[in-house]
Amino acid sequence: MIAVVDLGMSNVASVRNMLARLGVSANIFGNPEGIADDQPLILPGVGTYDEGMDQLERRGWLDVLKGADPERHILGICLGMQLLGRSSEEGQRLGVGRLRTSFHRFDADAVKVPHMGWNGLDVSRRDPIMDALPVEQRYYFTHSYYGRRDLNHVGVLATAHHGLEFVAVERIGNTVGVQFHPEKSHRFGFAFLKSWSDLACC
């Protein structure tokens, strides 16, 4: 059973609905009480960075995420991915640090901000999660801050392009972050969540 983290500000219903269609059992949790240490987590996110970090702390998730075993399956979506990262220009607080990316604001003089719409991926590296997905894939993005790809960062599984190349999928151990919204990317989203949940659970 996957635990979908509810910070009071995100699209938890959509994630759970998509998982339900896939036949994967998932439940929404406002706080970590009753969740096993090895239970897979999904952290969706809509909102601002600091508020996200504040809610993680207030609801008791911060320690759980910081202290979780590297082998524990955790999926961060959009802001969720950013919260799992190092830091973001959007906020003052530091991120959880399970992922290694830092986030910066798109340059409004160069491109439209936010990056909003469907975009494809450039797969950087082979990985069981990405291998199961169709070559021609596209996902829905909607964000103003992007993950900058550091040169030696082997955790980047895929990038996307909006004026510049940015991190779209990152994986460190079993912590995965996706900048796009699989729960709104219809058949591509279904395929991605299926691929991830096949690995994470069941």
Next chain:
Amino acid sequence: MSRECTRCIYNSDVYPSLTFDANGMCSSCREYDEAIAYRIVSGPEGKLILEQTLDKVRERGRRQEFDCLIGVSGGTDSTYVAYLTREWGLRPLAIHVDNGWNSELAVQNIHNCLEQLGIELDTVVLDWDEFRDLQLAFLKASTPDGDIPTDHAIQAVLWQAAIANGIKTIISGSNFRTESTAHQLDRSYGHSDWRYIKAVQRRFGTRPLRSYPHYSLGRIPYYNLARRVRILSLLNYIDFDKETAQGIIKAELGWRDYGAKHHESIYTRFFHGYVMPNKFGYDKRYEHLCDLVRSGQLTRHEAVAEIGREPYPREQQEQDVEYVCKKLRLERSEFDQIMLQEPKSFRDYPNNYNNYLRLKRAANALRRWGKYPL
């Protein structure tokens, strides 16, 4: 001890009033054979009758923009009928009745079919609040045909559209070979019985039916005699077999399969595949499969194998139940209660069955004398 027919796949558990002849063939098969003698034509004689019939359709419609009306649902039969009307140079107007349960595939199939064939379309969208209430009323009435609200509305719309557009011929996709009437009436009676529908609505409905398309039994002679509108079941005039038909519409019209009969409507597949077996202990596939066996389109062996399978995947059944509850605004517990209610039949409610029988006998008599279309 359950007895099985040697020809079709009915048995006395499924069809309690069945009797058997010396060869083990059941009474339903016998009814089928008797009726098929005058409900279809085929072969070279059939071709001649078909030509004459088509000429009549063209003649009666020659001064109008359209010479016939076809109902389209995205299903095999209505799609094939649309194809044939074009093959035979008719000028159809297509009507689709949207009851709020179309699957995406149905809508796609209708779209592709009409695009390819260049056929104009009118859609009647049933008032969803009224229709939902009526469907719920029928669920609460606990009778075994959940599609009466839809089917009655479709027929009413066809009559009304024919009259409104000055069209004299409605071409139906029903076909006797695979949709015969040689089945238990109790399971499927009521589509044309407005008295029965009104009674159920009055008893279990919560809002008046203001815009729901309907017609009383007495209107049928009126439509036929005074308005001179005829219903023609085109597929009864040809050597119709499902597999060939599907092959043609797939190749010519890009038609895609739903996986099973009537699965273009989410509610129909739910009612036939979930409610009927689980609440009424009745698998509706028996009817169609028996007819397919009798018309030589399926072997008895294949039919037995088919009935042994799930009507459709369990997981999808569950999702459909959730969807139905969502649309009908039913709590799951309320729905479960409905499923546990004792099954009833149309006989438990005011109905017009006797008059219906009279009309049916009259129509069949006329058919036998060649005075009414098949």
Next chain:
Amino acid sequence: MLLTRVIPILLLHKGALYKTIEFQNPTYVGDPINAVRIFSDKAVDELVILDVDASAEGRGPDFALIEAIASECFVPLAYGGGIASVADTRRLHRIGVEKVIVKTGAARNVGLISEIAAVGGSQSLTVSIDLIRGRFGRYRIHAPGTPLHREMDWIGYLKKIQDAGAGEVLLQSVSDDGSRSGAAIDIVRQANDVLRVPLVYAGGVGSLNDIPAIIESGANAVGAGSIFVFRGKRRAVLINYPDHELLERSLGPGT
């Protein structure tokens, strides 16, 4: 590569879907839940649902209905109608709405935009403006019941809402609504000159062929109602949406 979004816009009126012509003469389209399910199964780029009565009736969103609709939607869903507070937007996000669309609320109080953006982030907020074409081809804002009704300086308003933190702007040409006779390209160009946030244009799209011109003039996405809901000369209700290959061919490569 950022694909242009082609977005069906559906109107909610008394809990049912309708389609209008110049915001009048609504045609009944039916149950919103099933319609959204069909669009979602067709994998549309995005869906916009607007409750046309909410603000006029002084009420908020019908959360129960929206939740039921959103649960059938696996494509991005944007909802507008009667949103007047941050609490409204939070609730909408939780039940599955990606973006909230504010029109009347923002026209009454531009501060609402910053409040919502501060909490949900700009990308979760679209501000919508309706324009009517008057004499000499000049446009004015159509916002009955607000101080902005008939305001001619709609460009000024665009700048204001952008500065206040809107993540996207939805520009609707009322005069072209339902006409299917082509878009008001002029306002797209003028809007694009001042906007750094994505621009969605709606009104008058009669076929996919109308879209490239709108995109070339600076819109990032195009909304349409009639072409996805009606079919044929007799305007029969039948939901349709081009498949991805057809869209790419119509819009041109890399759009």
